[in-house]
Amino acid sequence: MKAAVAVEEKLVRVLGDGGRVDQGKDPGLADRDLLTLYRTMLLNRLVDERMFRLQRQGRIAFYIGSAGEEAAIIGAAFALEDRDWVVPCYREFGAAYLRGFPLRDFFCQVFGNADDLIRGRQMPVHIASPRLHLLSVSSPVGTQIPHAVGLAMAARIRKLKEVTLVFFGEGATSEGDFHVSMNFAGVFKAPCVFLCRNNQWAISVPGTKQTAAESIDIKARAYGFEGIRVDGNDVLAVYTTTRKAVEKARSGGGPTLIEAFTYRQGPHSTSDDPRSYRGEEEVEEWKKKDPIARFRQYLEARKLWDEDRDMTLARELNDQILSTLKEVENIGPPPPETAVEDVYAEIPWHLREQREEIIRRAARQRQSWPR
Amino acid sequence: MAEMNIIQAVNDALRVEMERDERVIVMGEDVGRFGGVFRATQGLQERFGPDRVFDTPLAEAGIVGTAIGMALHGLRPVPEIQFADYIYPAFDQIVNELAKYRYRSGGQYTCPVVIRAPYGGGVRGGHYHSQSPEAYFVHTAGLKVVIPSNPYDAKGLLISAIRDDDPVMFFEPKRMYRAAKGEVPEGEYSIPLGQAARVREGDQCTVLAYGAMLHTARDAVDLAAAKGIGCDLIDLRTLLPFDIEAILTSVKKTGRVVIVHEAPRTCGFGAELSATISEKALLHLEAPILRITGFDTPFPYTWERAYLPDAERVLAGIEETVAF
Numbered sequence: 011m012k013a014a015v016a017v018e019e020k021l022v023r024v025l026g027d028g029g030r031v032d033q034g035k036d037p038g039l040a041d042r043d044l045l046t047l048y049r050t051m052l053l054n055r056l057v058d059e060r061m062f063r064l065q066r067q068g069r070i071a072f073y074i075g076s077a078g079e080e081a082a083i084i085g086a087a088f089a090l091e092d093r094d095w096v097v098p099c100y101r102e103f104g105a106a107y108l109r110g111f112p113l114r115d116f117f118c119q120v121f122g123n124a125d126d127l128i129r130g131r132q133m134p135v136h137i138a139s140p141r142l143h144l145l146s147v148s149s150p151v152g153t154q155i156p157h158a159v160g161l162a163m164a165a166r167i168r169k170l171k172e173v174t175l176v177f178f179g180e181g182a183t184s185e186g187d188f189h190v191s192m193n194f195a196g197v198f199k200a201p202c203v204f205l206c207r208n209n210q211w212a213i214s215v216p217g218t219k220q221t222a223a224e225s226i227d228i229k230a231r232a233y234g235f236e237g238i239r240v241d242g243n244d245v246l247a248v249y250t251t252t253r254k255a256v257e258k259a260r261s262g263g264g265p266t267l268i269e270a271f272t273y274r275q276g277p278h279s280t281s282d283d284p285r286s287y288r289g290e291e292e293v294e295e296w297k298k299k300d301p302i303a304r305f306r307q308y309l310e311a312r313k314l315w316d317e318d319r320d321m322t323l324a325r326e327l328n329d330q331i332l333s334t335l336k337e338v339e340n341i342g343p344p345p346p347e348t349a350v351e352d353v354y355a356e357i358p359w360h361l362r363e364q365r366e367e368i369i370r371r372a373a374r375q376r377q378s379w380p381r
Numbered sequence: 382m383a384e385m386n387i388i389q390a391v392n393d394a395l396r397v398e399m400e401r402d403e404r405v406i407v408m409g410e411d412v413g414r415f416g417g418v419f420r421a422t423q424g425l426q427e428r429f430g431p432d433r434v435f436d437t438p439l440a441e442a443g444i445v446g447t448a449i450g451m452a453l454h455g456l457r458p459v460p461e462i463q464f465a466d467y468i469y470p471a472f473d474q475i476v477n478e479l480a481k482y483r484y485r486s487g488g489q490y491t492c493p494v495v496i497r498a499p500y501g502g503g504v505r506g507g508h509y510h511s512q513s514p515e516a517y518f519v520h521t522a523g524l525k526v527v528i529p530s531n532p533y534d535a536k537g538l539l540i541s542a543i544r545d546d547d548p549v550m551f552f553e554p555k556r557m558y559r560a561a562k563g564e565v566p567e568g569e570y571s572i573p574l575g576q577a578a579r580v581r582e583g584d585q586c587t588v589l590a591y592g593a594m595l596h597t598a599r600d601a602v603d604l605a606a607a608k609g610i611g612c613d614l615i616d617l618r619t620l621l622p623f624d625i626e627a628i629l630t631s632v633k634k635t636g637r638v639v640i641v642h643e644a645p646r647t648c649g650f651g652a653e654l655s656a657t658i659s660e661k662a663l664l665h666l667e668a669p670i671l672r673i674t675g676f677d678t679p680f681p682y683t684w685e686r687a688y689l690p691d692a693e694r695v696l697a698g699i700e701e702t703v704a705f
């Protein structure tokens with residue numbers, strides 16, 4: 011049997027070997043844009059590395075990263091305008107950062123401290139920002155997908171030319187919410203782009219056990235719209251493909267499913283050791299196809315980049331990461347009163363009754379912060 | 382004022398709110414051209430157009446899930462779930478998403494969705510057209526739960542629910558949809574969520590009920606009155622947050638409590654009421670708190686009338702409590 015979701019044929023590709031690009035396929039992005047993409051991808055990688063270290067040091071409880079998937083995440087988000095919406099899964103920090111989510115806010119969220127925009131309510135990386143048209147990350151797999159379709163339907167009802175981009179993994183395509191959402195999007199011609207990061211692993215379960223279909227993109231056909239399979243480690247291919255889908259959605263052409271075929275280089279999260287379920291050789295093979303390295307080759311071929319600049323940038327970004335971390339690491343927890351807020355717009359009597367005790371207990375827990 | 386039944390009152394509330402606020406939209410199975418299997422949305426699509434009143438594919442998780450997205454965009458969706466028995470496919474979206482969006486985003490987002498669903502038995506609908514699932518939702522932080530018993534309340538409470546910035550589960554007593562009639566004012570008025578109504582006054586026993594069972598309880602209370610037993614009958618109207626003041630004021634006067642609901646007994650809403658009353662008014666009680674409820678079996682088909690509390694059972698409960 012063919013490794014079902016591993017077929018590499020018919021992948022949309024722009025970046026060729028050694029950074030060469032087929033002239034006809036180059037999206038013709040300005041140098042500045044290319045460098046923004048590269049900088050964001052590298053920052054994402056360095057942030058992840060730093061966060062994994064913090065977790066091992068016991069300074070944060072949990073982390074979930076994007077290593078290997080930066081091209082899929084950032085390339086897709088780059089195809090949006092500010093007025094568009096991003097509905098993230100839990101690996102989309104890079105997309106949020108690209109849209110203007112400050113590093114400081116991100117670290118405050120990871121610590122769940124007093125400056126955390128979501129007031130210490132969720133695990134690390136579960137960000138949200140209405141200002142940036144970024145919905146709230148939810149842990150349950152796939153539940154965000156119908157929200158994206160609803161946003162897109164609302165934009166249509168209100169005659170706004172906004173497009174919604176929703177991220178999820180290939181594991182999520184087994185959930186009912188995925189199918190229900192694809193169906194609604196097709197029926198309502200919702201201006202929605204579905205981006206499946208097929209990183210081939212859902213924790214320890216390979217993609218071949220999620221579906222008997224030969225690939226994910228073909229599932230769109232049954233819902234009456236187009237599916238496209240793109241090389242998810244090729245940032246320009248992801249960008250061009252998403253751009254086309256976004257334009258199509260914006261002009262009333264309805265939804266598109268994009269399968270970005272990529273690889274999760276790291277563990278699922280800080281809670282697992284992938285050596286217990288997959289071979290090192292496979293990981294090494296995919297590290298050779300690393301999306302950041304591949305894009306760098308392209309930039310070098312275009313004489314936009316070189317090793318010196320790369321080292322300087324990495325140093326600069328690491329400095330920024332460290333100084334921002336330093337800035338926020340001594341911020342205390344949110345005020346205890348916040349423990350009963352935001353359940354409702356106003357605190358109802360039964361919560362008001364519990365309020366004092368919650369606050370007292372939160373104040374006590376506060377003494378051993380950050381635990 | 383016009384005489385209306387509950388269906389007409391619900392329809393009128395939707396119409397009034399849709400006229401007032403263009404963000405209000407109605408969606409669900411068969412709610413568009415057909416106007417809903419119970420006709421609650423009749424004529425709305427004609428009046429407000431298919432962008433604001435529309436049929437969805439047959440998938441409750443999708444109805445609620447997309448309504449959440451629309452609310453996050455700033456609309457005020459009022460999705461209909463055709464029968465409360467079919468709400469479970471949307472349970473995850475309601476409990477983990479809708480109810481939690483405000484809290485988990487640190488108050489940055491709100492999700493003002495009102496989910497309407499006919500609930501309850503008495504229509505020979507068997508297990509899958511008769512359930513009363515309110516307790517699942519009362520157990521969920523972030524939701525409000527409302528159950529009207531009559532047309533006047535149905536309209537006023539639905540208007541409040543639509544204007545509320547939090548998600549509201551709005552369960553409508555389908556058995557009383559056409560049977561309960563009453564005067565309903567034209568145009569706008571609202572009944573605050575969280576306020577109960579005293580329907581009968583007496584000082585020997587407090588009877589707590591809501592929805593279709595309010596009518597059963599009222600019959601029982603009237604029979605008791607004829608026998609010289611005076612009861613306070615309280616229509617709770619909102620289950621979460623429930624009107625603790627109205628309940629305690631009455632309980633402190635009567636010292637005796639009978640709770641009536643048709644949902645199964647174990648962990649039903651009556652359990653919460655009973656526990657709260659014991660915690661707050663134990664020394665005022667003259668008798669154990671009694672629950673007259675549906676049984677802990679699936680909702681039956683043939684034995685429906687045996688299953689549902691009736692006035693006779695409630696009256697017996699009142700007499701037992703008063704005689705204790």
Ligand SMILES: Cc1ncc(C[n+]2csc(CCOP(=O)(O)OP(=O)(O)O)c2C)c(N)n1
Pocket residue numbers: 101149150151178179180181182183207209211212213274278
């Ligand atoms: C509904 C649900 N079931 C199980 C989990 C536990 N879980 C978290 S992530 C995950 C795997 C998700 O895989 P995929 O959708 O492919 O996304 P990826 O993590 O690979 O990006 C599982 C099983 C969950 N969060 N939600």
